[in-house]
Amino acid sequence: MGAGALFIAVFLACAVEAVEATTIVLAAGTARDWRSAVSGLAVALLVLAIVVAVLGPAVSALPLRGLRLVVGALLLVFGLQWLRKAILRASGYKALHDEDKIYAEQLAAAASRQRARRVLVPDWYGFTLSFKGVLLEGLEVVFIALTFGSNARNIGLAAIAAGCAVAAVAVIGVAVRAPLSRVPENTLKFVVGIMLTAFGTFWGAEGAGAHWPGSDAALLALIPAVALFGLAMVAVMRGTAGGPQRAAAVAASREAG
Amino acid sequence: MAVRLRAFLAFWYDFVIGDDWWVAAGVAAGLALTYLLSRAAVPAWWLLPLCLLVLLPLSLWRAARQHSAGQHSAGQRSSGQH
Numbered sequence: 001m002g003a004g005a006l007f008i009a010v011f012l013a014c015a016v017e018a019v020e021a022t023t024i025v026l027a028a029g030t031a032r033d034w035r036s037a038v039s040g041l042a043v044a045l046l047v048l049a050i051v052v053a054v055l056g057p058a059v060s061a062l063p064l065r066g067l068r069l070v071v072g073a074l075l076l077v078f079g080l081q082w083l084r085k086a087i088l089r090a091s092g093y094k095a096l097h098d099e100d101k102i103y104a105e106q107l108a109a110a111a112s113r114q115r116a117r118r119v120l121v122p123d124w125y126g127f128t129l130s131f132k133g134v135l136l137e138g139l140e141v142v143f144i145a146l147t148f149g150s151n152a153r154n155i156g157l158a159a160i161a162a163g164c165a166v167a168a169v170a171v172i173g174v175a176v177r178a179p180l181s182r183v184p185e186n187t188l189k190f191v192v193g194i195m196l197t198a199f200g201t202f203w204g205a206e207g208a209g210a211h212w213p214g215s216d217a218a219l220l221a222l223i224p225a226v227a228l229f230g231l232a233m234v235a236v237m238r239g240t241a242g243g244p245q246r247a248a249a250v251a252a253s254r255e256a257g
Numbered sequence: 258m259a260v261r262l263r264a265f266l267a268f269w270y271d272f273v274i275g276d277d278w279w280v281a282a283g284v285a286a287g288l289a290l291t292y293l294l295s296r297a298a299v300p301a302w303w304l305l306p307l308c309l310l311v312l313l314p315l316s317l318w319r320a321a322r323q324h325s326a327g328q329h330s331a332g333q334r335s336s337g338q339h
Contacts, residue, residue: 073285077281078275080284081276084317084320087313093324094320201306204284204291205302205304208288208291208292208295210300210301210305211302233313233314
């Protein structure tokens with residue numbers, strides 16, 4: 001597997017997760033208390049560092065074939081889920097992921113809670129909101145970096161790609177102090193879904209004992225093939241019986257009648 | 258305790274299986290068949306891509322059907338109100 005493909009796959013996947021974490025931290029900081037939100041972020045990063053320190057060597061020590069089977073299966077399931085959601089959004093069956101709306105909802109929920117001080121934290125709700133968001137999204141970043149890196153036998157490069165993605169999103173988030181709504185998240189998720197599906201198919205089959213024609217070069221055919229299939233599915237779903245717009249129009253006309 | 262355990266299991270189910278369990282079941286079946294074919298020294302690299310060609314449209318079709326059913330029942334509810 002090429003270093004470039006590894007870097008791009010990990011960078012894009014981690015950037016999507018980082019956008020979601022940034023949205024939560026910004027909402028916690030803006031609606032509640034910046035010190036508590038930043039404390040939650042710092043403690044979550046500390047927990048993540050411990051997880052990496054424990055899991056990293058353990059994952060590297062696993063036999064490659066078993067690792068590829070498990071990781072391939074997980075990536076394939078995750079990839080298909082992401083691709084499914086992205087296709088449903090692109091074809092209008094599902095609402096687009098709207099960071100502005102999510103930010104507004106988080107902000108309203110955070111603002112409605114009473115402030116309570118605990119230990120050294122001025123606002124416990126803001127702290128836990130930020131902590132949970134960063135920990136959950138961070139675990140996904142760790143999972144992506146470790147699995148991609150260990151399968152490609154290049155954890156260092158995967159870690160750098162994940163770090164670059166998180167840093168880039170965090171810098172932009174802090175600079176604009178607003179939800180990253182201009183990030184074309186559905187397009188990113190579509191691309192990441194394609195990458196996860198292609199890598200999951202490749203590693204899963206290898207882990208199960210199959211041998212790809214052309215070895216690693218098979219990925220160069222697999223990635224565009226999955227992309228074309230995904231785009232074809234978007235076209236088919238958009239054209240299916242006029243798509244959901246027609247169903248919505250029917251529902252609206254019933255309501256009006 | 259039971260509530261926490263249920264929440265823990267629900268989190269992992271949601272994390273791994275997600276919205277459509279057919280996808281996870283199909284992937285597991287595809288990997289098992291690939292393993293069996295490989296053990297029998299039959300080339301099996303084509304099997305997972307074939308699973309993809311079946312699973313993704315199937316999952317999308319199920320989602321579209323659920324969406325249409327939701328729209329239909331919403332329409333019926335609103336016409337019943339008027």
